Amino acid sequence: MLRDAVLVAGKDLRIEIRSRVGLNQIGPFAIAVLLLFGLALGPDRRVLAPASAGLFWVAVLLSTLLAVQRSYAIESADAARDGLRLSGLDPAGIFLGKASAVAAQLLVLEAGLTVGVTLLYGAHLSGALVLVAACAAGTLGLAAVGTLYGVVASGLRTRETLLPLLFLPVVAPVLLAATKAWDAALAGTPSHAGGWLDVLVVFAVLYIAIGTVAFGPLLEDG
Amino acid sequence: MAPAVRLHEAVALAGRFPLLAGASLEVGEGEVVHLRGPNGAGKTSVLKVLAGLLAVHSGEATVLGRDLVADRRAVRREIGMLGHQSFLYEELTVEENLRFAVRANRGVVTGIRPVLEQFGFAGRLASIPVGRCSAGQQRRASLAVLVARGARLWLLDEPHAGLDQDGRDLLDELLTGARAAGRTVVFASHELERAEAIADRVVHLAGGRVVEPPEPTGASDSPAPSAQAARQTISGPAVPVTEDPAHVA
Amino acid sequence: MSTPARVLPQDRPAALRVLGATALVGVVATVWLGLFVTPPDQFMGNLVRLLYIHPPMAWVAFLAYGVATLASLLYLWPRTRAEHFDRLAGASAEVGVVFTGLTLVSGSIWGRPTWGAWWVWDPLLTTTALLFVLYLGYLALRRVPGEFHVRARRSAMAALIAFVDVPIVYFSVEWWRSLHQAPTVLNPTTHKTYVHGSMFWTLLLGFVSFTLVYIWLMAHRYRLARLQDLEDVEGLEVALEERRAEGDAG
């Protein structure tokens, strides 16, 4: 299972490095989202700086949708399920591999977005450890849920619209907890983030476990 | 010995449309079978069912001794499928694709070099991303994956399509070799002459079922013994529905 | 599909009729008691009357999701797998979504004069709203066509994956909210202890009546689903015949 996970993750990341869709499309998309938030909330840094944690994570959520869709698009387009099924890979391995590839790309994206909120919103970075921990745990949870619902939606004619509807409500706790953890860190009180980090870890562990079990049957159905 | 493939009254659906409407078929181990029939007869669906890609709604389906109704996943590592889709990753090179496919199937990667050479991917050509290969080359790459995975049962959907003359010769050679090596092959093809030369027997499909060959006048050279075996596996006497199609029980 | 009479008499079991009648009477009685018999509350005035319907809505919504989850589990469990559990899950979730919507609307109508806003980010309210969209997604997935068991298994798994989220959502929203200064919310459950006798009985009747309404609606939704499935089966038979004829003709 882990062997397959490494194999799949390596394959996905290699494809990503070659195609640079993440770099050339998802990254710019996330920056555009940050800019639009700025336009929507106005130029006042006293408004923008306190909101930066939340805006950061909303941008991450939206980017996750794109990353997940891309993750299934590379599996020979329309025959995504068939190709994966025929590969003979362990489904749990496919899940873990794809989820970690998505997570790795998101982490890179988050590094960029962090610079973005600092520059654009004047967020004052502090509590780096908490920031990184929240990113790590939150991203794993997002990638797990995304990959899981991604396979549900893949192969369905309505996948582009169905995926966001399934994905976004489920990850509401991640948005909440990660935002609060970041708020605490940015406010200079990283110790307040502890409980929120726990929520993120519990969420990630839970959905990674569910995905490992449920991915196989979901891949076979449809 | 149990047959490599056995379908009995298999029904498979796409939404509400019956792709297979009760197909029955047996293929012995080591047999090379040519699926023939008009477009939409269910050739691709038979192959997909055998690959475990399409669920059997009712009826029986056994492949390599495994019951596909109970578990569609069990046979995947032992079958190789060449479909309309290439299942190759466009961004990866031919060699990387092969390597991934073989490792995914728990195979040994050391065996892929001769396969690459066999399919004319020696040297530089093996390190070009598949997306930049010609259609014919992609088709060859798919065949190479099939061979490198070392499957016991080959399921080929229009394998001649998209191949140039050399490729076709290569394919025929491959199939002959596969038969000699005791592999079971089920393939669908419109290339009747080529198919006839390779196949042990022909199975006719129409309306999602295995049927008697249409217009017996055309098939003058009915291959005697194996054809009889084929008749036996045909789903009983073709249900006598002579009334108009709108007839309902 | 030999076609007998085109119009058929209603096939409704007596039990369902009695249930419907009882539910109707119960609702009418609740409305009557709630609007005309019970006294206005000393704090809330007439607004208390909304509390005879709002908590029952919320209760039914959660009950419905519970039933849907349980039915999904039973469908996934190989020993109890049966088509009717899939239909039950779908029916219950749909009715649940209706009641969740009504919970939000009735809560909002009560909140406007009470809190001065149509919406406050109260934990229960926020969780309910998230549940609403969560199960709208589930229903959307159910509507994706497909072979019966494929769709059923996919839906059942999606229901469970969604359900796991509910406690996390509730817990995090609760905690999120408690960090802010909560508005002085009149909590209906604690308020109940002060209520006048007739108010208590009215509320109780509301709970019972709307639960019966839920059962009635769900039963009918279930029957509709069964009819649709039957239609699919019959359609399949026709399609199979046509498909075979296609082969015989050629």
Added chain:
Amino acid sequence: MNGYVEAGYVVVLGTLGTYGVALAARERVARRRLGTASSAAPTGTSAKADFPAQAGEASAVEHRAVEETEPGSGP
């Protein structure tokens, strides 16, 4: 009272009523289309006593004598 209460009751009962009627109608349509209802005879064993539903206080406690339409006929 103050508008809010009435609005709440109307929305809740109206929605439930509409939903119930819609379900019953869809069921009827599906049954007709199917044309194969199992029973050819009316199944009303004893509940064929059709009293029109009375909204309001009248006979509020009497069970089962009410023709079962959908529950929730407005306040």
